[in-house]
Amino acid sequence: MKIAVCVSHVPDTATKIKIANSGKDIDPSGVTFIINPYDEYAVEEALKQKEALGGEVTVFSVGGDANKESIRKALAMGADKGVLIKSENELDSIGIAKALAVEIKNEGCELVFCGKQSVDYDDSIVGQLLSALLGYNCVSTVVGLKIEGNKITAEREIEGGREVIETQIPVVITTQKGLNEPRYASLKGIMGAKKKTIEEKSSANVESSTEVIKMRKPAPKQPGRIVGNDVSAVPELVKLLREEAKVI
């Protein structure tokens, strides 16, 4: 089975964000970038399925040269090869999905893994967009997966529980925490990753369907009120919640 896994390269979630001079993006200087945390579940699942079904795992990432770092991380975990899709202009989710669809189709992958969400723009849609572009089935936010022949049985998280979905390969699966425990890259894996190839492609003619007008920081919140430091503050707190906030 030819398996694809899509990874994005994102600021570490603990980093402070500064707005760039353009006023439309973040200033990347001094920001540590990492593989998108949800994509580690996607890489792990791709590797597990390869171990079970045989085949090859190709890592795809859309962005600049810096994304090679996240591709290497996936290669170090055990993926076989990488494809960096370079884009001239900043792409939105539809642009990214279109660029991925072209190369995944070229590669002939019928089992595709994405994270459920990229923690930069937090769109949570690239996997679903990609499935529709490829004409594949899709199950998003997956926390349990079984593959038997062509049949897919996947559990996805919903409000108040889970739903079990039945579908078939070809399919795009987006992974949620709980699906698996991503493996650590071994030293051997890290060394081996340096020898694996990362092919470079360009996403010609892909356009975004949206345009950022402005990025800004949230307005600082007024410091709250510490009502007290022991049980004697409880009646006052309840009074505030009832009479000032009117929420209980």
Add this chain to the structure above:
Amino acid sequence: MANNILAVLEQREGKLKKASFEAAAVASKLASELNCDAIAVVVGNEIINLNEVSKYGIKKTIHLKSSGLEQYSTSGYSDAVTAYAKTVGAEYLVFANTSLGRDLAPVVAIKYDAGILTDCTNIEVSDGDVVVTRPVYAGKAFIDIKFKSSKKILTTRPNVFKAEANNSAGAPEIEVIEIQSPNLNSRVIETKKSEGKIDVSEAEIIVSGGRGMKGPENFHLVEELAEVLGAAVGASRAVVDAGWRQHSEQVGQTGKTVSPTLYIACGISGAIQHLAGMSSSKYIVAINKDQDAPIFSVADYGIAGDVFEILPALTEEIKKYK
């Protein structure tokens, strides 16, 4: 003048969801500002509260009906919604950003050749253009963003837009369109409900516990407060990773994003990844014995004290008014 706006509503077990009424209210407001009509669309089999839609400013509701589509199906629902959007030439489609909306809306976007913006927290019309605000980088920044495409899809963050029912609304107009042999390439075969619990992503009030609760055996204090408030129980990642609570209760970047009217954080430090999931709550209360804990910087009210003393007293005090 824009073309039609569709509010794509969600039913579960034959009942429309609250988040969908919010999406309906957004669609109806947009329609009045853009001087066009809003139509509600819902896919399902028997639906019991279809006539409630008109209370949110939408006169016409289209029920795309099939017994095969009683339960969610990405393939079947997306085909049905796309086909209807094509017949009326809809310019905007509005979905709620729920687990279903987030799965369905992007697939419809491709099938209908529309642009898409998800998890919107503000939607405004300026010079005939819709400008959307949405959080990025886990709420550490916001973007104002607009469409370049001619067809446009929006998903609204639940609990952010108000859906106030207006009882003076006229009689609802409901049209049923039977869907013949729906595309069931993917379909739900079973739903596993977490029994009797309110989900954090749908709750008006959430009481969350963190590592300051010291152990799973103390969470009854959180549960009892939640009980008197009719609230859901939430948790920080630290206590989920420790196995004290289930992941479905986790609030934050790798858990759920919530916007309740009241969020009570008990023994939670307020790490940036936790704040990412709850900072858009309307009111935040923090109970933490460390006065310098970062949670206080987002809290509206706080008690800098011991959860083991405060929680039982708070539960008792609230009972007086219930």
